Amino acid sequence: MRSTPLAATTVAGALALAGALVPVGTASADDALPTPTERTVTDGRTTFAQVINPAGGAVLSYVPGGSVKLLRVTTDTAVLAFKDMNANGRLDTWEDWRQPTAVRAKALAQELTIPQVAGLMLFSSHERDAAAGLTDAQRKYLGVDHLRNVLNASSNDVRANVTWVNQVQAYAESRAKAGLPYVPVNFSSDPRSTAANDSAYNAAGNDISRWPSNLGLAATFSRKTMLDFASTSSAEYRAMGITTALGPQIDLATEPRWLRVDGTFGENTALASTMAKAYVEGSQNTYDLYGHPTGWGEDSINTMIKHWPGDGPGEGGRESHLNAGKYAVYPGNNWAEHLKPFQVARDAMAVMSSYSIAIAKDGSPLTGNRVGSAYDKVKIDVARGAGYDGVICTDWGVTRGYTDPNSPFGMAWGMEKASVEERHYAVLRAGLDMFGGNNATAPVLAAHAMWQQDFQAGKVPISADARFRQSAERILRMLFAPGLFENPYLDLAKSQATVASKDKLRRGIAAQLDSVVMLKNAHRTIRKSSLASFKDRTVYIPSSIGHGFPSVFSQATKDVVGPTLDVETAKKYFKKVLTDTPVLDAQGRVVDYRQPDLSSVDLVLAAMRGPDNGDNFTGAGMNKDGTFYPLSLQWRPYTAVGPHVRRTSIAGDLRADGTQENRSYYGATSKIGNEYDLTAVLRAAQAVRKVERRTGRHIPVIVSVKAKTSFIPAEFERQADAILVGYSVSDQALIETALGQHEPRGRLPMTSPKDMDAVEAQLEDVGQDMTPYRDSQGNTYAFGYGLGWKGVLGRRR
Numbered sequence: 144m145r146s147t148p149l150a151a152t153t154v155a156g157a158l159a160l161a162g163a164l165v166p167v168g169t170a171s172a173d174d175a176l177p178t179p180t181e182r183t184v185t186d187g188r189t190t191f192a193q194v195i196n197p198a199g200g201a202v203l204s205y206v207p208g209g210s211v212k213l214l215r216v217t218t219d220t221a222v223l224a225f226k227d228m229n230a231n232g233r234l235d236t237w238e239d240w241r242q243p244t245a246v247r248a249k250a251l252a253q254e255l256t257i258p259q260v261a262g263l264m265l266f267s268s269h270e271r272d273a274a275a276g277l278t279d280a281q282r283k284y285l286g287v288d289h290l291r292n293v294l295n296a297s298s299n300d301v302r303a304n305v306t307w308v309n310q311v312q313a314y315a316e317s318r319a320k321a322g323l324p325y326v327p328v329n330f331s332s333d334p335r336s337t338a339a340n341d342s343a344y345n346a347a348g349n350d351i352s353r354w355p356s357n358l359g360l361a362a363t364f365s366r367k368t369m370l371d372f373a374s375t376s377s378a379e380y381r382a383m384g385i386t387t388a389l390g391p392q393i394d395l396a397t398e399p400r401w402l403r404v405d406g407t408f409g410e411n412t413a414l415a416s417t418m419a420k421a422y423v424e425g426s427q428n429t430y431d432l433y434g435h436p437t438g439w440g441e442d443s444i445n446t447m448i449k450h451w452p453g454d455g456p457g458e459g460g461r462e463s464h465l466n467a468g469k470y471a472v473y474p475g476n477n478w479a480e481h482l483k484p485f486q487v488a489r490d491a492m493a494v495m496s497s498y499s500i501a502i503a504k505d506g507s508p509l510t511g512n513r514v515g516s517a518y519d520k521v522k523i524d525v526a527r528g529a530g531y532d533g534v535i536c537t538d539w540g541v542t543r544g545y546t547d548p549n550s551p552f553g554m555a556w557g558m559e560k561a562s563v564e565e566r567h568y569a570v571l572r573a574g575l576d577m578f579g580g581n582n583a584t585a586p587v588l589a590a591h592a593m594w595q596q597d598f599q600a601g602k603v604p605i606s607a608d609a610r611f612r613q614s615a616e617r618i619l620r621m622l623f624a625p626g627l628f629e630n631p632y633l634d635l636a637k638s639q640a641t642v643a644s645k646d647k648l649r650r651g652i653a654a655q656l657d658s659v660v661m662l663k664n665a666h667r668t669i670r671k672s673s674l675a676s677f678k679d680r681t682v683y684i685p686s687s688i689g690h691g692f693p694s695v696f697s698q699a700t701k702d703v704v705g706p707t708l709d710v711e712t713a714k715k716y717f718k719k720v721l722t723d724t725p726v727l728d729a730q731g732r733v734v735d736y737r738q739p740d741l742s743s744v745d746l747v748l749a750a751m752r753g754p755d756n757g758d759n760f761t762g763a764g765m766n767k768d769g770t771f772y773p774l775s776l777q778w779r780p781y782t783a784v785g786p787h788v789r790r791t792s793i794a795g796d797l798r799a800d801g802t803q804e805n806r807s808y809y810g811a812t813s814k815i816g817n818e819y820d821l822t823a824v825l826r827a828a829q830a831v832r833k834v835e836r837r838t839g840r841h842i843p844v845i846v847s848v849k850a851k852t853s854f855i856p857a858e859f860e861r862q863a864d865a866i867l868v869g870y871s872v873s874d875q876a877l878i879e880t881a882l883g884q885h886e887p888r889g890r891l892p893m894t895s896p897k898d899m900d901a902v903e904a905q906l907e908d909v910g911q912d913m914t915p916y917r918d919s920q921g922n923t924y925a926f927g928y929g930l931g932w933k934g935v936l937g938r939r940r
Contacts, residue, residue, distance in 0.1 A: 176217065179203075179224040186302075186635040188276070189309035193632070197221045201240040202441075204632040210319040214238075228325035228628065229254065240629050244439075247628075248619035252612045254324055257591065260615040261584040262289025263326070266536060268580045273297035273307040277314055280582075285311070285328070286318055288584040291622070292329045292577070294539075295385055299335060299351040301642050305633045308384030312631040327631040329622050331387035331447070334406070336376050338655055339849065339871040350643045351379055352651035357391060357418075358851070359658040359870030361408040361892040364927075366421045368654050373425025375647050378442040382641035384633050386625045387445040388426060389495065393419040393484040394453045396852070397477070398907040399893060400460025400774040402468075402759055404852035405871060407455065409892030410910035411926055412483050419448065419488040427492065427624075441630075445621045448488050450497035450538060452522050453481030456907035458794050459764055459808065460756075460774040463498035463515075465695065466545055467765035469556045470794030470806075471499035473509055475909035486529065492621050493534035494526065496575065498541065498554045502794040506803060513797075514557030517541040518566075523574035534617045539580030542566040552695045552760070564589035572603075576614035655876040660868040661887035661930040662856065662895075663918055668843045668865040670932050672883030679718050680745040684708050685827045686723040686736050689752065689817040692761040704733040707750035707823060708847070709874040716882060719743075723823075738826065741834050746843055747827050748881055750874070751820035751859075753850040754778050756813070764808070771806050775813035776902055777855040778821035782812045787903035821858055828862035847877040853893045856916050856924065883932075890929035890936055 177197035184193050184204075194203040194213065198221050205211045205226060214225045214234050225234050236242055237251035255263070267290055270281070274297070284290040293311065297304065311328050319325030338353035354360065354372050363369075380388065392406035395415055408415035429440025454463055454471060461468030478501070485494070496516040501509035510521035517537040526535065542563055543553030558566050568590035570578065578587065595607035603610075622628060661669065689703035706722045713720045721744065723736035756774045757763035764774050773788075775781040788809050795804035824846055831842040846863040848854060850870055860866065867887070869877050879885055894915045896902050901914040915925040922928065922935070929936045 176220065176222050178222040184632070184634050186306050186309055186633070188306045189313050189632070191309070191313070191632045193630075193634070194224045196223050200224075201626065201629045204630045206313050206316055209313075209317055211316055211325055226325075226629065228319060230319070230321040238628075240626075244620050244623040247623050248616045251324065251619055252616040255326070255612075255615060256323065257608060257611060258584060258588065259289045259323070259326065260611045261587040261591065263291055263615055263618045264577050264587055264611075265290045265581050265584065266292045266331070266539075266577050266579045267294050267582055268539070269294050269296035271296045274300065274303040276307055277310040281311065282314060284582045285315055288582065289326075290582060290584075291315065291326050292331065292387075292618075294389070294580075295330045295332050295383075299383070299642070301350055301383060301639050302635065304383040305635045305638050309632050312384075316631075325628075327622060327627040329387055329445075329627060330385045331389050332380060332385045333389050336372075336379070336651070337871040338651070338873040338876070339869075352376070352643055352647035353873065354651045354654050355658040355869075356405045356851070356871035357408055358396075358405045358892055359872060359889075360654065361414055361418055362658045362660055362868075362870055362889040362929075363654065364414065364890050365657065366417055368657060369418050369421040370425040371650055372654060373422045374428070374430055374442070375650055377426045377444045379642045379647065380444050381442055381625075382633070382638040385444065386627060387447060387493070387621060389447050389449070391419060391422045391446065391448060392450070393448050393488060394450055394455040394497070395481050395484065395910060396893060397455050397481075397910040398457060398460050399776060399853040399896070399902060399905070399913065400756070401455055401457055401852070402460065402462040402756065402763060402774075403454070404893065405850075408484075409926070410894070411892070412480055412910065414892065416484045416487040419484045422446065423448065423488045423491045427490065439624050439626070441626065443625055445492040445625065446488075447493035447495050447534070447536060448485060448491040449495035451485055451494045451516065451526060451535070452478070452497065452501075453485075454497035454499050455481065457499065458502075458792060458806065458907060459771070460907075461764040462759050463556075464554065464759040465552060465762045465765075467762045467771075469498065469500055469515070469554075470502050471497070471907075472502045472504075472793040473908040474504045474793060475906040475912075476504060477906070477908040478509060480910075481908065482525070485526075489529070489531055491533065492624060493536055494531065495536050495538055495579070496523070496541075498538055498556060500556050500794070504793065506793055506795075512557070515541060515554060517575060518555075518558055518569045518573055520573040527574055532617065534577060534614075534621060535575045536577035537570060537575055537579045542570065542578060542581060542586070564593070568593045571610065571614075576617050652873075652876065655869075655872040656880060656885040656888075658870060658872060658889045659876060659880045659885075659887050660889035660891055661865065661880075662868060662891075662924060662928075663860065663863060663866040663920060663922070664930050664932075665864050665920060667932070668845060669867075669881060669887075670883050671886070674716060674882065674884065677716050677882060681719040681721060681743050682713060682717045682746045682748055683721045683739070683741055683744045683827065683831070684710060684713060685738075685747070685749045685823040686725070687751070687817065687823045688733055688735075688819040689755060692757040692763070692814075692816060694758070694760040695762070696760060702732065703817075707820065708748055708878060712874050712878060713748065716878065736823075738830055741830050741842075742838070744831060744834065744842055746845070747831055748845055748847070748878065749824045749827050750847040750849055750877065751778070751824055752817050753848060753852060753854045755816040757816070763814075770811070771808040772811035773808045773813050773899075775815060775899060776853055776896060777813075777899060778815055778818050778858055780812050780815070780818070781899050782810070783808050783899075783903070784810055785900045785903055787900055824859050825862060828859075845881045847881065849877075853895050853913075855898060856895055856918065857898060860916075860918050886932050887930060888936065890927050891924060892926070894926045895924035
């Protein structure tokens with residue numbers, strides 16, 4: 144086997160023929176063999192060369208005339224091209240795309256400088272503006288701090304993403320030189336594909352296929368649908384340069400009030416495990432024309448399952464992003480159950496740790512450590528002891544404390560009094576590999592020095608260099624597996640043809656429709672129907688008011704006002720769409736509504752969001768004065784005085800005198816931002832019943848609940864003829880289901896409780912332990928329940 148540099152003059156010739164395929168290499172005896180071809184690609188900002196190896200070999204891309212050169216290797220059957228990424232003029236093991244990922248990662252981990260490894264261990268803070276292109280701040284963390292894992296939180300604008308990604312990759316490539324090997328950039332993303340933009344993590348922009356939330360995908364009870372979503376969204380992610388999904392979120396949703404239930408696969412371990420495994424399999428594979436997995440390919444992405452070892456059992460449903468919910472409690476001694484989805488999905492390339500401190504039923508630390516998961520070696524050892532050798536990354540912000548100077552929030556639970564450098568060291572001592580939300584290597588290198596000092600003192604078994612290279616090897620697998628070292632650049636035209644292609648949009652809409660759950664269908668209100676039968680009808684869509692909550696980012700709040708379903712969408716199906724007229728106060732805010740004359744109405748389509756308690760960053764459940772109030776699954780105010788409300792919380796901060804803070808909310812009242820949703824539904828039902836009594840004709844009331852977790856139907860069920868539930872689906876999916884265009888197939892991934900006493904009686908760490916609601920038709924809204932046109936759906940897999 145001979146290895147020689149590819150002629151620079153050939154590269155120049157390729158650039159002269161923009162877009163044309165020309166042979167790579169100079170005339171030689173090798174010309175009888177198949178040879179690589181090269182073409183020039185530009186997105187308007189970045190121009191790069193793309194090299195296609197013969198016989199199905201790797202596709203390479205690089206910036207001609209830059210730091211990375213090409214090597215030619217002649218085999219018995221072909222001439223192959225490789226990238227010389229450390230400027231030594233020879234083909235090293237890690238540069239050889241024919242070698243296995245693990246072999247390449249191990250080899251490069253030994254060659255990188257320690258500052259480069261420290262940079263690899265960083266996962267950037269959120270980058271929200273791809274359209275701005277490469278910024279000075281990004282140049283700093285890429286060039287000075289060697290950061291190579293970037294969180295893309297920008298919109299779904301394909302052009303903006305492609306041009307930014309190519310700029311960033313070109314800059315990273317330009318930093319390579321002798322003694323400083325090239326490392327491409329691994330872009331990641333939180334979920335960005337849900338149909339309703341009702342999640343704090345869902346990216347803006349419509350140019351991507353749209354699907355239900357994870358909870359909605361679970362409602363399909365279909366592994367095939369999950370595989371379809373994973374493979375489709377992975378292809379779209381890759382087309383935008385994203386090679387790692389920060390997900391799926393596979394925490395068991397055993398506490399129905401938890402503010403992140405919509406990101407999970409529900410409360411049932413078997414269903415959540417099935418969906419988690421399918422998500423990982425569908426993402427970390429490429430599929431052939433027959434739907435068979437073929438291993439890693441150009442459409443594959445890494446998955447980072449989260450949040451180990453399960454962040455679902457927050458006491459009272461409070462969320463661990465803020466001080467309000469930093470404790471997860473296990474009154475049912477059910478910790479082991481929460482590990483099962485992670486164990487099934489262990490092929491994931493990476494795992495993200497949870498924020499919370501685990502507290503046993505008696506109030507003691509479950510693991511003996513009163514610290515968050517990123518600092519808890521016992522929790523991490525469970526994963527490593529089970530054989531997991533992939534990346535373990537902290538969730539974002541765990542090396543910041545909410546009591547730190549100039550820090551609006553931070554999740555260094557149990558480590559608030561430690562320095563930032565000590566926190567980094569503690570994370571490494573616990574066994575993790577990466578720091579989420581951190582852009583600077585200085586504290587990582589400080590942790591390296593601390594480790595080495597302890598090694599020399601005999602306190603740790605391996606040197607700091609060995610420990611760092613151990614993490615580097617794991618992290619590098621995430622870059623080698625999807626082929627980033629070979630082909631980091633994006634062809635804009637190809638990306639635009641891939642993202643939101645008609646076939647992908649169609650599959651997303653089909654999944655939305657399949658996920659809709661029908662809870663009630665009195666008198667067969669919803670049945671197979673022709674759209675023509677609605678063309679001369681009048682529909683009434685009530686309007687509502689939702690109040691926002693102050694957050695750590697802004698104390699300003701914004702009301703959500705207007706029709707509860709999209710009027711323009713409804714106009715496609717009906718002759719006339721009626722809705723309410725806003726009543727404004729002196730400041731121009733909507734404070735109420737006036738109903739129209741409903742005498743001519745044929746149908747009421749009303750929607751209501753699930754009870755809105757706030758989100759991860761509003762401190763829901765905790766007042767500014769440090770007292771607590773209940774999170775609720777009902778729309779009307781709930782005062783926590785029932786027999787199952789804890790008068791003394793399980794968890795709480797330890798005071799200086801050794802006593803424990805009581806985080807009980809006994810006697811306090813909930814704060815729901817969208818109580819008016821219920822008011823709107825009840826007003827609508829009352830108004831049309833008056834019309835019915837006057838005219839003698841029946842006007843069906845169909846209520847769609849836009850749910851993110853469980854809810855209590857008792858407040859409105861009897862006033863509705865039919866009830867649908869959509870988990871972050873489009874209004875189109877809800878309206879078409881209501882009009883009988885698609886038979887409901889979804890089933891509840893979460894039990895709907897009888898009342899708040901049933902919620903208080905259930906245990907935070909135990910699933911399916913609530914008394915379900917039983918409706919006026921005699922149906923019980925337990926996990927797995929759903930109706931089709933002909934009655935209760937059977938169990939499907």
